Amino acid sequence: MSYEIITLPAYRTVGLKWEGTFSEIVPNLKNVIQHVEDRADELENRVNPNVQLGLSYHVRVSKVESKTTKEREIR
Template sequence: MSYEIITLSAYRTIGLKWEGTFSEIVPNLKNVIQQVEDRADELENKVNPNVQLGLSYHLIENGFVHYAVYEVSEEQEIPKGMIEIWVPEWTYVKTTHNKGEDVQKTYTDLNQWLFDSDYTAFREAGVDYYDPYMPIKHEHYPVDRDSNDPHFNIYIPIVKK
């Protein structure tokens, strides 16, 4: 696996929110992700229409809050039933999960990289997270992915140890 340290400027997203436990992921989270895909044409001002974002925050015991969103410009109005999330400028470690690989192994390898590196996962001040290793996970999915065997980029916000 290769790892790259990058900084992304702050950006605006719009989409749907899902919140639940790991045991509730199937089919609930997949349904929310599909709803955002089905409503993508309502977002006329997508910055990159070929990439859907999954922004996960481990704020729940045995679960997380997930935003299935697209990056949009400031001109984009918020469609009925959708929400807006602003992502601040952060530095990330970026890696790619490739089609045909085990997602769990991708994250295990990434966790090991973090452990061995000069970085640790970023935590927002005053926020209680339930994942001690990667409390914030951003995944960027190509819209043409195979939902049964996806490939996607992973971005973990980091700071120097």
């Protein structure tokens, strides 16, 4: 796999937030993606209406954090 890092001029973007587990991706996230695609023509001065950027991050709770949380709930 190869990649290239490029610099783009500043731009504005809009988006929708979706939260869920990996098992909830289909069809929930796919529906959000389709919804954004369907509404792209509502944006004035759009440059690339056929391009969607995705941002994903993962929050994982470590065993130590889980234990600490459970201990707090017991007290």
